[in-house]
Every structure is written in C-alpha cells, then in structure tokens.
Amino acid sequence: MALLELASVNTFYGRSHILFDVSLSVGKGEVVSLLGRNGAGKSTTFRSIIGLTPPQTGEVIFKGERISGMRAFRICRKGVGFVPEDRRCFPDLTVRENLEVAVRREKQTSSPWTVEKVYSLFPRLQEREKNLGSQLSGGEQQMLTIARTLMTNPDLLLLDEPSEGLAPMIVALLADMIIRIRAEGVTVLLAEQNLHFCAKVADRGYVIDKGSVKYEGKISDLLGNEEIKEKYLAV
Amino acid sequence: MTGFLDISFLTVQVLSALRLAAFLFLISSGLTLIFGVLNILNFAHGALYMLGAYFMFWVTSQVTGPGGFFLAMAMAPLGVALIGMILEMGLLRRIYIQEEIYQLLLTYALVLIIDDLAKIVFGAEYKSIPKPAFLEGAITLFGGTVPTYTILVVVIAPTVAALLWYLLYRTKTGKVIRATSSDREMADALGINMKALFTLVFAFGAVLAGFGGALAGPARTVFPGVGTEVIIECFVVVVIGGLGNLWGALVGSLLIGALETVGIIVFPEFEMGLIYLLMVAVLVVRPWGLFGKPLKIKALSEKNLSFESQEISPVHFSSRPWLWVIPVVLLLIFPAFAGRFYQYLLTQIFVAALMAVAFNLLLGTTGLLSFGQAAFFGVGAYTVGLLLTKTGTGTMPALGLSLFTSAVAASVIGFFCVRLTGVHFAMLTLAFGQLIFAIAFKWYGFTGGDNGIQGIPVREIPLAGLGLLDIGSTKSMYYFVLVVAGLAVAFLRRVRSSPFGATLKAIRENGQRASYLGINVTLYQWTAFVIAGTFTGLAGGLFALMERSISPEIIHWTKSADPVLMTIIGGIYTFVGPAVGAVVLIVLNSYIVAWTEYWALVLGMVLLLLVLLLPGGVIGFVNEKARDYLTRSGWIRRWLFSKSATS
Ligand SMILES: Nc1ncnc2c1ncn2[C@@H]1O[C@H](COP(=O)(O)OP(=O)(O)OP(=O)(O)O)[C@@H](O)[C@H]1O
Ligand SMILES: [Mg+2]
Numbered sequence: 001m002a003l004l005e006l007a008s009v010n011t012f013y014g015r016s017h018i019l020f021d022v023s024l025s026v027g028k029g030e031v032v033s034l035l036g037r038n039g040a041g042k043s044t045t046f047r048s049i050i051g052l053t054p055p056q057t058g059e060v061i062f063k064g065e066r067i068s069g070m071r072a073f074r075i076c077r078k079g080v081g082f083v084p085e086d087r088r089c090f091p092d093l094t095v096r097e098n099l100e101v102a103v104r105r106e107k108q109t110s111s112p113w114t115v116e117k118v119y120s121l122f123p124r125l126q127e128r129e130k131n132l133g134s135q136l137s138g139g140e141q142q143m144l145t146i147a148r149t150l151m152t153n154p155d156l157l158l159l160d161e162p163s164e165g166l167a168p169m170i171v172a173l174l175a176d177m178i179i180r181i182r183a184e185g186v187t188v189l190l191a192e193q194n195l196h197f198c199a200k201v202a203d204r205g206y207v208i209d210k211g212s213v214k215y216e217g218k219i220s221d222l223l224g225n226e227e228i229k230e231k232y233l234a235v
Numbered sequence: 236m237t238g239f240l241d242i243s244f245l246t247v248q249v250l251s252a253l254r255l256a257a258f259l260f261l262i263s264s265g266l267t268l269i270f271g272v273l274n275i276l277n278f279a280h281g282a283l284y285m286l287g288a289y290f291m292f293w294v295t296s297q298v299t300g301p302g303g304f305f306l307a308m309a310m311a312p313l314g315v316a317l318i319g320m321i322l323e324m325g326l327l328r329r330i331y332i333q334e335e336i337y338q339l340l341l342t343y344a345l346v347l348i349i350d351d352l353a354k355i356v357f358g359a360e361y362k363s364i365p366k367p368a369f370l371e372g373a374i375t376l377f378g379g380t381v382p383t384y385t386i387l388v389v390v391i392a393p394t395v396a397a398l399l400w401y402l403l404y405r406t407k408t409g410k411v412i413r414a415t416s417s418d419r420e421m422a423d424a425l426g427i428n429m430k431a432l433f434t435l436v437f438a439f440g441a442v443l444a445g446f447g448g449a450l451a452g453p454a455r456t457v458f459p460g461v462g463t464e465v466i467i468e469c470f471v472v473v474v475i476g477g478l479g480n481l482w483g484a485l486v487g488s489l490l491i492g493a494l495e496t497v498g499i500i501v502f503p504e505f506e507m508g509l510i511y512l513l514m515v516a517v518l519v520v521r522p523w524g525l526f527g528k529p530l531k532i533k534a535l536s537e538k539n540l541s542f543e544s545q546e547i548s549p550v551h552f553s554s555r556p557w558l559w560v561i562p563v564v565l566l567l568i569f570p571a572f573a574g575r576f577y578q579y580l581l582t583q584i585f586v587a588a589l590m591a592v593a594f595n596l597l598l599g600t601t602g603l604l605s606f607g608q609a610a611f612f613g614v615g616a617y618t619v620g621l622l623l624t625k626t627g628t629g630t631m632p633a634l635g636l637s638l639f640t641s642a643v644a645a646s647v648i649g650f651f652c653v654r655l656t657g658v659h660f661a662m663l664t665l666a667f668g669q670l671i672f673a674i675a676f677k678w679y680g681f682t683g684g685d686n687g688i689q690g691i692p693v694r695e696i697p698l699a700g701l702g703l704l705d706i707g708s709t710k711s712m713y714y715f716v717l718v719v720a721g722l723a724v725a726f727l728r729r730v731r732s733s734p735f736g737a738t739l740k741a742i743r744e745n746g747q748r749a750s751y752l753g754i755n756v757t758l759y760q761w762t763a764f765v766i767a768g769t770f771t772g773l774a775g776g777l778f779a780l781m782e783r784s785i786s787p788e789i790i791h792w793t794k795s796a797d798p799v800l801m802t803i804i805g806g807i808y809t810f811v812g813p814a815v816g817a818v819v820l821i822v823l824n825s826y827i828v829a830w831t832e833y834w835a836l837v838l839g840m841v842l843l844l845l846v847l848l849l850p851g852g853v854i855g856f857v858n859e860k861a862r863d864y865l866t867r868s869g870w871i872r873r874w875l876f877s878k879s880a881t882s
Binding site for chain 1: 423
C-alpha cells in the first residue's frame with residue numbers, strides 16, 4: 001500500500017480552479033519528484049496535501065487514512081512534514097528556537113530527530129544557533145526550514161523547490177542531504193523545476209502542467225524523453 | 236519657567252508620567268499580543284479593563300481590609316480571563332475566516348453590550364475603590380510629594396514587563412506565540428494547534444487587561460464607558476509602537492505617558508490633540524509604527540469568498556430603470572401622508588444614507604475601512620455652519636463650499652492614509668478624525684469649542700427668474716434634502732458602475748494582481764477616498780442646514796462608527812445596502828431610545844447577531860434568498876447567468 005495517495009484532487013483559490021483531477025501515489029521509502037514549470041500547480045498540490053488549501057473534491061489518503069478535510073496541524077501530527085518554497089523560517093526566532101517550536105511526535109517515533117541530530121546533518125546551523133532567522137543567508141534559511149520540519153518527525157517530507165535560487169555548490173550539498181534524510185527512513189515528495197537535480201535524488205517522477213498530471217514514470221526515462229521535456233519543462 | 240528646573244516638581248511629573256505609562260502598558264501589551272497572534276484589533280479590550288476594575292470594586296466591597304484588596308487583585312485578572320475565554324470560544328472563534336471588518340465589528344458590539352450590562356449591574360455613577368491604609372498616604376521624594384500608590388504602580392508595571400519577557404522568550408509556549416505571530420500559516424503546518432493557542436492568547440491578554448483595571452481602579456475611578464476612553468489611547472500606543480510588537484507597546488506607553496504629562500503643563504488647550512498629532516506624525520514617517528513591519532497576509536485559511544451571490548441583485552435595476560420610479564414616487568408623495576415627525580425622521584435618514592453610501596465606496600467597493608469619516612462630515616457641517624452664521628453667504632454657495640472644503644480635507648488626509656491598508660489604514664483615519672475633533676472641540680475663537688454653533692440661519696435660495704425658495708419648514712427641508720442627497724447618491728451609483736468603479740472592485744478583490752496589471756492602485760484608492768470624503772462633507776452640510784445647530788460631537792470617532800454600522804447592517808457588497816442600513820439604524824434608534832435607556836445594548840445585540848448570522852447584511856440576505864428562489868426555474872437561471880456574466 002502506498003504511503004500517500006492523491007485521488008482526483010481538485011483545488012481552488014477562491015473562484016479560480018487550479019488543480020484538475022490530480023492523482024498520484026508515493027510508496028514508503030521512495031523519493032518521488034513532482035516536476036513542472038512556474039505556475040504549474042506544484043505548490044498548490046503540496047498545500048492541498050498539508051491542508052493549508054484543502055481540496056474541494058477528491059481525496060488525500062495518508063497511511064490508509066483520509067486526511068483531506070483535516071486541519072493542517074492535525075495532518076502534520078499524522079506525520080506529514082511540509083517545507084514551503086519561500087523559506088519561511090520564523091524571522092524573530094533564533095535558529096535554535098525555530099527548531100524547538102517544531103518538536104512533534106517524539107513518542108511515536110523510535111529514534112526521533114533532536115536538535116543535535118539535525119545539527120549533525122546541517123553543521124552550519126549549529127554555528128549560527130544564536131542568530132535570528134532573519135539574519136541567515138538564503139541557503140542557511142533553506143537548511144533551517146528543512147531541519148525545522150524534520151523536528152516534527154515526519155514519515156513523509158514535502159519539499160517545495162529546495163534548490164531554487166541557491167548556488168550550485170549548495171544545491172549539490174542539498175542533494176546529499178536529501179539522500180541522507182531518506183536513509184533515516186523518511187519518504188520524500190520533491191517539487192522541482194530542475195530535472196537534473198531530481199535525477200540525482202529521485203526514482204520516479206510526475207510531470208504536472210496547468211494543474212493536471214501529464215506524465216508519470218522513471219526519472220531515467222524522463223531524462224531521455226525529449227518531447228515531454230520540451231513541452232512541459234523548461235530545459 | 237523656573238518651575239521646570241525644580242527637582243521636586245520634576246520628580247512629581249516624571250512619576251505621574253510613569254504611572255500613566257504603566258497603566259497604558261498593562262492594557263496595550265495584551266492588546267498587541269492578541270493582535271500579533273489572532274490578527275484582531277480588539278475593541279473590547281477596554282471593556283475587559285473596565286471589568287477588571289469592577290471585579291476589584293465588587294470584591295473589595297465584599298471583603299474589606301488589606302486582605303480583600305489583595306484577594307481582589309488576584310481574582311480580577313482570573314475573572315476577566317474567564318470572561319475572555321468565553322468570548323473567544325463562544326463568539327470570536329466563529330468569525331476568524333471572515334474579513335477583518337467583521338472581527339472589528341464583533342468586538343465593537345461587545346463593547347456596547349458590556350458597557351450597558353455594567354450600567355445595569357453597577358449603575359451609571361463613578362465608583363471609587365478603597366485602598367488599604369498603608370497604600371493611602373504619600374511619601375516625599377526629592378522634596379516632591381508622591382502618592383504611595385503611584386510608587387506601587389510604577390514598581391509593579393516593570394515587574395510585569397519582565398515577567399512577560401520571560402514568558403515570551405524563555406518558555407516553549409512563549410516561543411510558539413512568537414512564531415505564530417510572525418507566520419501563522421507556517422505554525423499551523425508545523426503542528427501547532429491554532430484554535431487552542433488563540434484561546435490561550437486571548438485569555439492571557441484578558442488577564443493583562445483585567446490586572447490593569449484592578450491596579451488602575453483604586454487610583455482612578457471606574458464607570459461604564461471608561462473602557463471606550465482607555466481603548467482609544469491604547470490604540471494610539473500600539474499603532475505608534477507597531478501593531479503586534481511588545482517593545483512597541485512599551486515604548487508607545489512611555490511616549491504617550493510623557494506627552495500627556497507635558498501636554499497638560501505646556502499646552503493644556505490642545506493636550507487631547509497632541510497624542511493624535513504624534514500618531515499621525517509617526518505613521519507618516521513610519522507607516523507600520525516604530526517597531527512594526529509591513530503585515531503580510533497570514534490567512535488562517537482562504538478568506539470567505541462566498542459573497543458573490545449576495546452582491547448581484549436578482550432584479551437588474553440597470554436593465555429595468557423604471558423600477559427606480561416606484562421608490563422615488565413613494566418618497567415624493569410621502570409628506571402628503573406623514574406628519575412632521577416622520578418627515579424629519581426621513582430627512583435624517585437621507586443625510587445618513589448619503590454618508591453611508593459615500594462611505595461604502597471605500598469599504599464595499601474599494602475594500603478600505605475608514606474609521607474617520609466623521610471628520611469630513613464635520614468639515615462639511617462646520618463649513619456651512621460658519622459661513623451662514625459669520626458671513627452673509629447664501630445657502631447654496633455655502634453647501635457648494637462644503638463640498639470644496641471636505642474635498643480638500645480628504646485629499647490631504649487621503650494622501651497619507653492610502654499608503655496603508657487594513658487595520659493600519661483604519662487607525663490612521665481614526666487619528667486624523669480625532670485630530671479634527673480636537674481642533675473643533677478646543678478652538679473656541681473659531682468653531683465655538685464644545686458649545687458648537689447654534690442658530691444657523693437657513694437663507695432662502697434664489698431660483699433664476701422664479702423668485703426665492705424657502706426651505707425653512709420641515710416639509711420643504713425634506714424635499715430639499717431629498718433632491719440634493721438623491722442627486723448625490725445617483726452620482727455615486729454611476730461612479731460605482733463606471734469602469735472606474737470596476738477597477739476599484741478589482742483592487743478590492745486582489746490589489747496585488749491589479750498592480751501587476753499596471754493599475755496605479757494608490758491613485759485609484761486616493762481618488763475613491765476623496766470622492767467618499769467629499770460626499771460625506773455634503774451630508775455634513777445638509778445636516779447643518781436641517782439641524783441648524785452643530786457641536787463637535789458629530790466629529791467624535793464614535794460617530795465614524797455610524798456609517799460602518801449602517802453599511803454592515805444593510806449589506807457591504809450592495810449599492811443600496813448602506814442606505815437600507817441607515818433606515819434600520821435610525822428608525823431603531825428613534826424607537827428604542829424612547830422605550831429603553833439601553834440603546835447601546837440593543838444595538839450591540841443586533842450587531843452581534845448580524846455579524847454571526849447575516850454577514851452579508853440585510854440586502855445581501857434578501858438577494859441571496861431571492862436568487863435561490865428565482866433560479867429554481869431554468870430560464871431564469873439562464874437569464875441571470877447571462878446578466879451576471881456581464882456585471
Ligand atoms: N493565493 C493564490 N490565489 C490565486 N491564485 C493563485 C494563488 N497562488 C497561486 N495561484 C495560481 O495557481 C497556479 C498554480 O500555482 P502554484 O504556486 O501551485 O505553482 P507552482 O508550480 O508551485 O509554481 P512555481 O514554480 O512558480 O512555484 C498559478 O497559476 C498561480 O497563479
Ligand atoms: Mg511553487
């Protein structure tokens with residue numbers, strides 16, 4: 001059984017219909033990527049899963065349980081971790097405080113994430129422990145938002161465009177970290193525009209455009225599929 | 236001026252400023268905390284303060300002596316916290332997804348209700364609260380005599396501030412509160428239970444207000460309505476400091492405490508205006524307050540966008556203009572059937588309706604909540620009043636000039652206000668309004684001060700070649716106001732349905748998108764502000780003519796609430812809504828005031844029910860129901876859809 005399952009999800013912002021019958025599934029232990037251009041609907045899919053913009057029709061099933069319709073904090077406590085695209089760390093909290101406020105599900109997890117454990121994954125954060133969120137660089141903010149979400153001990157991590165706007169060196173580092181996070185037993189759904197970044201970390205991928213899924217398959221197949229790349233991805 | 240260098244005098248003044256700042260801080264820290272997390276500017280915070288003082292009064296009257304005093308000190312914050320929790324869980328919680336204005340209005344309704352309930356339970360008179368003997372006296376400090384109680388207050392407030400700092404910066408809950416106030420949505424997604432946190436924070440804010448009331452009660456006095464005075468001062472404090480920022484509240488309290496103390500000594504005639512002047516000055520330089528940051532949208536979930544069905548009238552007046560003839564004819568023949576009282580009542584309604592319809596060009600059409608419309612009403616009224624009493628100007632030129640002066644006032648005030656949005660906009664308009672109120676109230680030489688202007692002569696109007704038109708009688712005044720206000724309303728309707736109006740609506744729906752489309756949002760908002768202000772001034776001018784006397788009361792901020800209430804009662808997203816609201820409010824008022832002295836209580840209840848049950852107002856409700864009914868048959872549905880698609 002899949003860990004996460006979206007069945008014909010339709011989502012609206014006010015009157016505008018954004019997602020059209022989006023269906024996808026993520027198996028336990030996988031890294032799956034959601035690819036698409038600007039405005040394709042990747043973030044909206046994530047917001048539909050985490051419950052910030054709940055779908056109007058369709059279902060989101062997580063670990064066999066219907067989570068669509070639940071409030072975001074409940075979905076988080078079920079084990080879905082959301083890392084938003086615009087690096088929203090709490091600007092007035094220190095790095096450590098940012099991590100502390102997110103502690104969740106320690107009892108349900110066999111070896112829970114601790115501040116020390118995420119510091120070992122992101123040593124840079126430890127150096128900047130006492131700095132405020134607003135004082136960090138873009139790359140550090142990205143690390144902090146990922147680390148913060150890890151503190152909620154998610155079984156599934158929704159990563160929204162983590163590589164956007166980062167220097168190539170940091171992007172390479174990031175790919176490494178995703179692989180290490182996966183090794184800790186966390187399943188990852190990764191929204192990206194950057195196919196090559198996905199190819200480093202993901203097994204399968206979905207391509208989304210104008211709010212509907214256009215392609216589904218192995219990343220390796222996608223790399224060779226010039227038509228899809230041409231049509232739906234900015235290469 | 237040697238007095239200022241005197242150390243004993245200085246000691247006394249500094250301590251009295253600190254005492255004032257202490258009270259302000261206790262109340263506004265809770266206010267700003269609630270705003271930071273819940274995003275609600277809680278009008279009822281002053282009422283919670285008042286309840287704290289009444290708790291103090293009640294407990295000390297049951298248990299006398301120092302024991303009773305300290306028991307009361309402990310019980311008042313807890314009692315108020317309990318009330319706060321009930322209010323949040325029972326009422327506020329229901330409307331978080333609504334737009335800001337409904338939340339403001341709900342807390343405003345609570346003020347009306349709580350004030351009148353206090354009047355019923357404790358009576359309207361001022362109550363003084365006994366202090367234990369050891370806090371009664373005064374001590375001598377650097378040669379100045381300072382009440383012992385002042386020392387207590389000045390010591391306790393910083394202690395509370397330190398405690399607050401500890402709670403917010405050293406405890407997990409405090410960190411969660413700070414996180415939530417900077418990004419509510421993110422906090423939600425990280426598993427923080429907003430519902431529980433909101434209740435907690437509201438209750439905690441209530442504790443601070445209750446404690447402030449308990450501490451201030453014995454030093455000041457308590458009476459129904461004291462909260463309304465206190466809350467406005469605290470609004471000034473938190474807006475100056477930056478909404479939602481605790482340090483802002485601290486600095487704001489100290490600034491206002493100092494300014495009021497110095498103002499009383501140096502500039503007593505304008506003491507009241509000084510704090511508004513400071514607020515205007517701060518906001519002009521730093522629109523988000525000294526420590527504030529621009530608010531980003533921190534939606535709890537998508538805002539309630541279900542009003543479209545209410546906005547569109549099921550009957551299309553524009554396609555069936557003759558439908559307008561019916562009400563017009565009814566109004567024209569009305570005086571033939573109704574006596575002078577009803578003619579007068581209707582004339583009042585015309586003036587109020589004009590003000591409300593003009594106001595709604597800002598709120599309903601453009602999405603800007605002005606809390607200072609009374610200022611333009613006052614400018615118009617005083618222009619007519621002063622010109623007619625002090626000069627020989629004719630009635631029509633005076634009325635014309637009232638359009639001009641209020642347009643000038645609105646252009647200037649609007650220039651500063653439209654740079655802000657939401658609550659900040661509302662607060663800046665309120666500050667400008669109070670500034671104009673203070674001028675009218677204190678400038679005896681020009682405006683007559685708090686006496687106002689009496690006996691305004693209403694001169695006959697020369698009609699080219701047709702003699703003179705006398706509008707002195709109730710009936711002729713009725714027709715005169717009907718025609719002038721009617722033309723103005725017709726003009727405003729044209730504005731709303733013009734391309735200009737459509738652009739305003741686009742700005743209301745999504746200001747960001749509008750600006751991406753190349754629309755100069757600020758310019759459009761400013762123009763709407765000026766049009767609304769100008770016609771509000773005209774309403775004021777008509778008011779001066781029909782009443783023949785005016786007083787600064789008409790400029791007070793509580794009068795600015797009138798068009799807001801009318802609009803909400805009638806329906807915010809419809810053109811006739813505000814006019815219907817004017818009818819409801821004025822008719823209700825004139826009957827209920829005759830029947831009970833608790834008009835505020837009744838109004839508060841009406842508002843509460845309306846906000847909770849009919850957020851689209853009376854007309855919105857009618858439209859929705861009528862549509863439901865009409866759309867049951869298919870051809871009407873098709874007809875409606877083709878119409879609404881174009882509107
Ligand atoms: N709050 C909103 N209100 C209305 N429309 C929105 C809102 N947010 C996004 N949209 C629209 O929804 C569509 C999908 O946006 P979404 O953010 O999901 O795309 P995306 O794939 O994440 O793009 P990007 O790569 O730019 O992040 C876009 O057309 C966008 O304009
Ligand atoms: Mg996105």
